[in-house]
Amino acid sequence: MRLSPRLKYISELVSDGKKIADIGTDHGYIPISLLLDKKISFAILSDINRGPLNNAKKEVTKNNVQNYVDLRLGSGMETLRDGEVDQVIIAGMGGILIFEIIEKKIELSKKLDKLILQPMQAPEELRKYLLKNGFKIIDEHFVREEHRIYEIIEAVFDEEFLSEYQGDEYxxxxxxxxxxxxxxxxxxxxxxxxxxxxxxxxxxxxxxxxxxxxxxxxxxxxxxxxxxxxxxxxxxxxxxxxxxxxxxxxxxxxxxxxxxxxxxxxxxxxxxxxxxxxxxxxxxxxxxxxxxxxxxxxxxxxxxxxxxxxxxxxxxxxxxxxxxxxxxxxxxxxxxxxxxxxxxxxxxxxx
Structure with a gap:
């Protein structure tokens, strides 16, 4: 499966052998591509709208990966249960919406190996939220797609970092x-x-x-x-x-x-x-x-x-x-x- 530069870069940040969730999956291109490349073993494809989820279902069937995915209709990470996945991708949304999604499932988010986040707008608001709530930004990336440069953030919850940040915020x-x-x-x-x-x-x-x-x-x-x-x-x-x-x-x-x-x-x-x-x-x-x-x-x-x-x-x-x-x-x-x-x-x- 051929991915756009933005989606390809995001997929390359997923660690080998992990179970992932793609929130706002749309057509499900990232998780399906990772499954076809045998980089991951299982993926949850979640979307708040039935139309995009139906598109993802068609792609899943077309690529014959039905046994390795779970399609879920719902808002943000509220479709996930603790321990189901190791890493979560939230891409193609505004930075404020992304942190609102994390906030609603904050305890689940803290237990993840990694969050891979690609805000379309307001990345600075997303960074503020992450730092304030103890999510250490472990890496950041730029990727160009057509005439636009996108920012991608990798973050993980770190209790020690949270203590340091709250102890001396500045x-x-x-x-x-x-x-x-x-x-x-x-x-x-x-x-x-x-x-x-x-x-x-x-x-x-x-x-x-x-x-x-x-x-x-x-x-x-x-x-x-x-x-x-x-x-x-x-x-x-x-x-x-x-x-x-x-x-x-x-x-x-x-x-x-x-x-x-x-x-x-x-x-x-x-x-x-x-x-x-x-x-x-x-x-x-x-x-x-x-x-x-x-x-x-x-x-x-x-x-x-x-x-x-x-x-x-x-x-x-x-x-x-x-x-x-x-x-x-x-x-x-x-x-x-x-x-x-x-x-x-x-x-x-x-x-």
Whole structure:
């Protein structure tokens, strides 16, 4: 059986010899293919609608695998009983619907060897749910099908991980934030924008980042030298010297600017928090061949949002843009620009 690239990639993540359930199975292509390849011994094909399940039944009969499947009509994983399967596939649905399906059978989900999840939208909401509820994301993947890049998540419940997450919810996020800050330290001067608005915001972020690092140096905080991501972080002595030289000039720039530093800092923190769930540390560490294209798509989304809000292309954006717009629009554009700058730095860093 020939599968589409997306379905083929998902099927390859199923472990050999396992019993699986395919939730929202539609035509049942993944489990049937796995049975034909003798990779699995048994599969439950479940769907909430009778039409797709009838399609799956036809495919099962056509491929003569009736003795190795069970077709079930019902919602989500509510068709499953404890111990029936080892791994569950939930693909082709929105991220919110996927986590709602898991939540309704949370205890069963915790006992599985693995969840293989492929959200069509809102993957960041799915990641938030998984982490909050103790499901450790063990791997993430990109796969291209036609003009779209899909994200696939492998997750497993981990009691120890749940305790760590609930004990210090933001420990990993702090490391992630430090990585983003290191990008500004190491690469910001290499990222040149043609319009002054972008350059102005970038300079303000640099000022915030340097002050943050200086505080950490003064506290002798070891997390500054965390080398999970920031292998090329500037030496502490150099940071202090640069800040001493630039502090007065940059402070004057900030005082003259309409946007307060604390607003920039808050927006920076908010955008990093969002990206923590959208561009995960696993994605960054793996440097998947589709990762750059994935970032480009997000950058394009930022540019489109700015155009939609202001009617102006990003390359023509400047402070005079907001003379005819209210403060709410100005604040929203600032957030999007901060997000775009971070994404630009991520893209630069992986090249």
């Amino acid at each position: 420990s990993e996020k702090k490391t992630y934030t430090q990585y983003i800050y290191s990008l500004f330290e190491n690469n910001s001067d290499k990222l040149i924008y043609t319009n002054p608005y972008y350059e102005n915001i970038k300079k303000k972020i640099n000022h915030i980042v340097k002050n943050h690092i200086l505080k950490m140096v003064n506290r002798n905080d070891k997390t500054v030298n965390d080398n999970v991501f920031d292998e090329n972080i500037i030496e502490r002595k150099a940071i202090e010297e640069n800040i001493i030289k630039e502090k007065t000039i940059e402070r004057n720039i900030l005082e003259r600017n309409e946007i307060a530093e604390n607003t920039i800092e808050k927006n920076l923190e908010n955008e990093i928090s969002k990206l923590y769930f959208e561009v995960s540390k696993l994605m960054i560490a793996k440097r998947d061949k589709l990762f750059e294209e994935f970032l480009e798509k997000k950058i394009y989304e930022c540019e489109s949002i700015v155009l939609k809000m202001t009617g102006i292309n990003v390359k023509d954006l400047d402070d005079t843009t907001f003379e005819t717009h209210n403060e709410n629009v100005k604040s929203k554009v600032e957030q999007v620009v901060i997000r775009k700058i971070i994404l630009d730095l991520l893209k630069y860093d992986i090249k």
